[in-house]
Amino acid sequence: MPFIFLLGLVFGITLTMGEVISWFRIQEMFHFDSFHMYGVIGAAIALGILFNVIAKRAGWKAAGGKEMDIYSYKAGWKRYLLGGAVFGMGWSITGACPGPLFIALGAGYLPILIAIAGALLGTLLYGLVMRHLPH
Amino acid sequence: MLSFDPWSWYITGPLISLVMATLLLIGRRFGISSNLRTMCSIAGAGKWSDYFRFDWKAQSWNLVFIAGTLAGGAIARFLLLKPGPVDLNPDTASALREMGVEDAGVAFAPEILFGSEAWSHPLSLLTLLLGGALVGFGTRWANGCTSGHAISGLSSLQWPSLIAVIGFFIGGLTVSHLILPIWLPLL
Numbered sequence: 001m002p003f004i005f006l007l008g009l010v011f012g013i014t015l016t017m018g019e020v021i022s023w024f025r026i027q028e029m030f031h032f033d034s035f036h037m038y039g040v041i042g043a044a045i046a047l048g049i050l051f052n053v054i055a056k057r058a059g060w061k062a063a064g065g066k067e068m069d070i071y072s073y074k075a076g077w078k079r080y081l082l083g084g085a086v087f088g089m090g091w092s093i094t095g096a097c098p099g100p101l102f103i104a105l106g107a108g109y110l111p112i113l114i115a116i117a118g119a120l121l122g123t124l125l126y127g128l129v130m131r132h133l134p135h
Numbered sequence: 136m137l138s139f140d141p142w143s144w145y146i147t148g149p150l151i152s153l154v155m156a157t158l159l160l161i162g163r164r165f166g167i168s169s170n171l172r173t174m175c176s177i178a179g180a181g182k183w184s185d186y187f188r189f190d191w192k193a194q195s196w197n198l199v200f201i202a203g204t205l206a207g208g209a210i211a212r213f214l215l216l217k218p219g220p221v222d223l224n225p226d227t228a229s230a231l232r233e234m235g236v237e238d239a240g241v242a243f244a245p246e247i248l249f250g251s252e253a254w255s256h257p258l259s260l261l262t263l264l265l266g267g268a269l270v271g272f273g274t275r276w277a278n279g280c281t282s283g284h285a286i287s288g289l290s291s292l293q294w295p296s297l298i299a300v301i302g303f304f305i306g307g308l309t310v311s312h313l314i315l316p317i318w319l320p321l322l
Contacts, residue, residue: 008200011154012207018147024221030311033224043148048290051156062162069164073295080295083276084302090269092310097281098167106208111253118267123171126275127184
């Protein structure tokens with residue numbers, strides 16, 4: 001657990017030092033006015049692909065010899081496209097995806113607490129109406 | 136108190152991959168928005184929906200990760216990062232100033248949304264609440280956010296994640312170009 005806390009710490013420091021938690025950087029991204037955010041996400045994905053390819057070829061296992069818990073999303077498109085678009089709207093308004101919501105709070109931007117409360121209410125609402133949504 | 140310049144994309148991006156890869160190697164995975172579901176479950180939302188009746192204790196490690204990110208944000212902003220504005224593209228800055236965000240280009244975050252000023256502006260608080268609600272609702276509907284879909288999902292070449300990321304941009308572009316120009320001047 002202390003190690004996981006440390007990983008979170010590295011992540012929080014990284015997104016703050018890289019200005020990913022800045023609302024302005026997110027607007028700049030959606031205005032296609034800077035390479036910064038595309039570089040950040042693109043480099044993370046490129047190295048992530050490299051890691052996954054090497055791990056698969058070399059047969060790397062997680063600690064304790066278990067298989068690594070690689071995501072495997074169910075096929076389909078509705079929930080991904082529609083849910084993704086709803087999230088994208090919130091990402092633009094708050095300038096924060098879920099990680100930066102919490103990191104920005106740590107960084108002292110206290111009104112983001114209201115956005116965190118909103119995110120929890122939105123999650124609750126999803127749980128209440130999910131049966132009626134296309135997935 | 137140190138005073139480092141902000142990190143460029145080629146430092147920030149690889150460190151994100153490092154966090155993702157390390158989580159996988161210790162048998163966990165990189166996904167922030169699932170914590171929102173966990174938090175609702177802990178608060179007792181299982182009373183209202185089966186969605187929140189799951190073994191959240193198995194996910195408690197991820198809350199420890201979140202606690203770490205909070206501490207990381209505090210350490211970076213107050214001890215490491217040189218205080219100062221984001222070096223924003225002047226085009227974005229002037230577009231935002233036209234929408235009434237006066238400190239675009241001279242601040243790290245807009246005062247009207249994230250400064251203490253926001254507490255006395257009901258419309259700012261409503262904006263944050265609404266935006267946050269869309270983040271929570273949308274990431275749970277899409278079953279992932281930037282960490283789960285954009286970084287982890289695309290890294291493992293998953294089609295659903297590509298569709299989700301396209302969705303992120305459809306929503307984000309619509310709001311940034313069509314809604315915020317009308318909404319932000321009201322703040």
